[in-house]
Amino acid sequence: MSARRRLEIELSAAEGSHRVRLLGLPRETRQRLATLGEQELAREFPVYAREHLAGEAPDFAPMAGRYEVDSDAVTFVPRYPLVPGLDYAMVVRVAEGEPQRLAFRLPAAPSEPTAEVLAIYPSGDRLVRNQLKLYVEFSASMSEGQAASHVRLERADGGERIEDPFVPEPELWDREHRRLTLLFDPGRLKRGLRPQLEAGYPLQEGVAVRLVVDTSFRDAAGNPLREPFARRYEVDGDLRDRVDPRDWECRLPHAGTAGPLRVRFDRPLDRALLQHAFEVIDAAGRPVRGRPEVGPAERSWSFTPAAPWLPGDYRLAVDPRLEDLAGNSLARVFDRDLASDEEPSDPSLEVVSFTLHALRGGD
Amino acid sequence: MSENGTAAGYADLGLTVGTPDIQSVGPIAFGPDGILFVADNASAAIFALGFGPAGPAPDSQAFAIDDLDGRLASRLGCAREDVSIRDMAVCPLTKEVYLSVMRGSGSAAIPVIARVEADGQVVDVPLEGVPFARTTIEDAPDLGDERIDIQVLPDDSAEGEEYKTGSGVRLRLLRDGLRTVTVTDLDYVDGTLLVAGASNEEFSSTLRRIPFPFNGAAQSNSLEIFHVSHGKYETASPIRTFVPYNGGGSILASYTCTPIVQFSLSELEPATHVMGSTVAELGAMNSPTDMVSYRRDGDEYLLVATSRLPLLRIACSDIDGQEALTEPDEPVGVPREELSHPGVLRMTNLDDGSVVMLQQNGAGPVSLRSYECAAL
Numbered sequence: 001m002s003a004r005r006r007l008e009i010e011l012s013a014a015e016g017s018h019r020v021r022l023l024g025l026p027r028e029t030r031q032r033l034a035t036l037g038e039q040e041l042a043r044e045f046p047v048y049a050r051e052h053l054a055g056e057a058p059d060f061a062p063m064a065g066r067y068e069v070d071s072d073a074v075t076f077v078p079r080y081p082l083v084p085g086l087d088y089a090m091v092v093r094v095a096e097g098e099p100q101r102l103a104f105r106l107p108a109a110p111s112e113p114t115a116e117v118l119a120i121y122p123s124g125d126r127l128v129r130n131q132l133k134l135y136v137e138f139s140a141s142m143s144e145g146q147a148a149s150h151v152r153l154e155r156a157d158g159g160e161r162i163e164d165p166f167v168p169e170p171e172l173w174d175r176e177h178r179r180l181t182l183l184f185d186p187g188r189l190k191r192g193l194r195p196q197l198e199a200g201y202p203l204q205e206g207v208a209v210r211l212v213v214d215t216s217f218r219d220a221a222g223n224p225l226r227e228p229f230a231r232r233y234e235v236d237g238d239l240r241d242r243v244d245p246r247d248w249e250c251r252l253p254h255a256g257t258a259g260p261l262r263v264r265f266d267r268p269l270d271r272a273l274l275q276h277a278f279e280v281i282d283a284a285g286r287p288v289r290g291r292p293e294v295g296p297a298e299r300s301w302s303f304t305p306a307a308p309w310l311p312g313d314y315r316l317a318v319d320p321r322l323e324d325l326a327g328n329s330l331a332r333v334f335d336r337d338l339a340s341d342e343e344p345s346d347p348s349l350e351v352v353s354f355t356l357h358a359l360r361g362g363d
Numbered sequence: 364m365s366e367n368g369t370a371a372g373y374a375d376l377g378l379t380v381g382t383p384d385i386q387s388v389g390p391i392a393f394g395p396d397g398i399l400f401v402a403d404n405a406s407a408a409i410f411a412l413g414f415g416p417a418g419p420a421p422d423s424q425a426f427a428i429d430d431l432d433g434r435l436a437s438r439l440g441c442a443r444e445d446v447s448i449r450d451m452a453v454c455p456l457t458k459e460v461y462l463s464v465m466r467g468s469g470s471a472a473i474p475v476i477a478r479v480e481a482d483g484q485v486v487d488v489p490l491e492g493v494p495f496a497r498t499t500i501e502d503a504p505d506l507g508d509e510r511i512d513i514q515v516l517p518d519d520s521a522e523g524e525e526y527k528t529g530s531g532v533r534l535r536l537l538r539d540g541l542r543t544v545t546v547t548d549l550d551y552v553d554g555t556l557l558v559a560g561a562s563n564e565e566f567s568s569t570l571r572r573i574p575f576p577f578n579g580a581a582q583s584n585s586l587e588i589f590h591v592s593h594g595k596y597e598t599a600s601p602i603r604t605f606v607p608y609n610g611g612g613s614i615l616a617s618y619t620c621t622p623i624v625q626f627s628l629s630e631l632e633p634a635t636h637v638m639g640s641t642v643a644e645l646g647a648m649n650s651p652t653d654m655v656s657y658r659r660d661g662d663e664y665l666l667v668a669t670s671r672l673p674l675l676r677i678a679c680s681d682i683d684g685q686e687a688l689t690e691p692d693e694p695v696g697v698p699r700e701e702l703s704h705p706g707v708l709r710m711t712n713l714d715d716g717s718v719v720m721l722q723q724n725g726a727g728p729v730s731l732r733s734y735e736c737a738a739l
Binding site: 049 | 389405436437439440447468470471484542564565595621646
């Protein structure tokens with residue numbers, strides 16, 4: 001009789017899959033195992049995260065994966081990657097007596113907080129009472145499911161927390177998961193609905209608030225933020241009329257120059273929508289190449305052409321979906337009072353344009 | 364006629380065998396022939412996956428499974444808190460319960476479709492070598508659209524990508540990668556996939572109607588949806604959850620702010636407004652999570668699960684007879700009764716005679732239970 005070798009687990013990774021090798025099985029056992037099918041191997045060598053093995057034998061299914069038997073070992077290749085830092089065990093039932101639990105663990109990746117909040121929009125320091133949304137822009141891709149617990153709105157004076165101001169789900173992100181949209185509960189903004197009557201506006205005119213993102217907000221790698229971020233806002237009254245380009249001020253560049261076209265708004269507009277709401281179009285109907293820029297506090301927008309302006313007509317096409325802080329757009333007010341004289345919204349309105357005359361000469 | 368759930372049948376429906384590049388899973392719903400529609404918000408797509416029936420449907424099936432999330436976590440080899448159940452659907456052919464699940468979060472997140480078998484075991488469904496089709500839910504920008512979602516950059520710009528127009532002009536474009544549509548719910552009615560979504564930018568309410576089989580990108584059309592609260596104010600607001608009603612001729616939709624609104628879908632042209640009326644309000648700081656309709660003793664009822672209130676039952680005859688609410692202080696609209704089923708996260712019809720629910724008490728384990736309609 002040869003002395004029984006100690007059973008041991010060896011972890012490796014190949015071609016994107018983890019491999020869990022069980023070493024030390026007697027040769028005759030390995031020979032027997034070579035005749036077994038996948039399901040029988042899964043029954044003899046089930047693998048679990050340790051938390052699912054607590055107490056008696058679990059009736060839960062073991063980890064999904066496939067098994068290989070070679071001359072040295074039985075190898076389990078999990079279908080889903082092992083979670084770093086999580087305790088696992090392979091339950092080995094071939095030896096006499098109680099099944100053995102052979103523990104293993106992938107070391108937790110070193111974690112270094114690197115992500116931070118770059119900005120919170122609006123970038124001005126004032127909100128309106130019927131504010132519809134805020135944006136939090138991060139420096140890196142973030143994990144989902146964090147906003148409800150790690151973003152809070154509080155009174156700026158005593159720090160008293162404002163209860164449930166935002167819609168908890170679905171969390172609204174951009175494609176890269178770098179910009180989070182915080183939508184105020186629309187039921188508390190829409191006039192005539194019970195939530196508005198019962199709970200009132202989340203914000204109060206004249207009561208300053210602070211939006212706080214705490215460091216426990218995890219990035220996509222699971223690491224916390226480098227530091228917390230807070231931003232204070234004063235709160236003004238309601239804003240309840242349509243965005244109207246006729247209220248904007250345009251500063252026109254001179255023809256022959258590559259100076260910027262500047263548009264100053266009558267009110268701050270939505271940061272995200274401003275980034276793609278405008279198109280400068282020349283007299284022939286072609287889009288003009290150049291670089292757009294959103295101004296401070298989202299009160300203005302400018303466009304610097306790649307080539308000097310030509311004398312003649314230009315148009316600035318405006319996306320009718322462009323909204324202000326309260327969700328009023330060019331197309332409609334946020335909630336239209338049916339009893340008032342407000343114009344009904346016009347679904348056919350797709351482009352609002354006005355004419356720019358580039359000045360002749362170099363004066 | 365397609366042959367139910369066979370490879371040939373799926374080919375007729377435009378599905379081809381391969382490995383769909385699903386990046387995330389969200390709302391799911393079954394269509395014809397055991398086809399599961401899966402909303403993938405990360406890639407702004409909807410996949411149709413052909414999960415042909417493995418065997419005949421059982422006569423009846425009942426579920427009473429505790430610790431469903433623990434079972435999933437065990438199968439997926441992760442901690443329970445790394446399992447996030449996103450939605451549930453029942454295959455009409457096999458009466459099996461399917462779940463969309465995300466394992467892990469952030470860059471390590473893996474989308475999983477899981478199936479709950481008759482013996483209570485939970486298995487993950489392989490997504491390699493399955494018949495599938497894909498359609499996009501993006502507001503695909505194109506140069507012909509005057510409302511351009513893309514920016515024309517200087518030619519020497521390092522950003523963006525080069526694009527050649529029909530007339531041969533080369534432009535350097537920065538495509539708008541910011542605006543996304545997050546699908547909040549979807550359902551299949553008579554050859555059409557109805558998809559409700561929320562934008563991360565503009566505050567709007569559109570309901571996409573995507574014909575199935577998918578015939579190319581331009582086939583979907585949107586309805587802009589307004590609802591009138593108490594006859595006084597009109598707003599457009601994203602739909603959180605909806606349920607087809609009146610045989611698919613209308614839908615009952617619920618918003619983040621909990622009014623339940625009825626819309627008729629019949630005789631609607633693309634790009635028109637749909638005006639819905641509020642038939643019930645459920646109260647403040649409350650978010651609807653799911654709705655299901657079922658029949659009991661020949662009458663149709665609606666169950667509404669919300670984040671704060673007990674499960675509510677509404678008789679559809681009351682909805683049909685409900686005048687649109689006109690006064691906010693005459694509260695509530697249609698009568699509703701509270702049921703004793705706690706912590707309902709998701710509900711769906713198991714068959715004509717029962718409804719299956721995902722339930723969770725506080726932060727405890729999630730259970731899966733079926734209830735006979737006669738007792739609901």
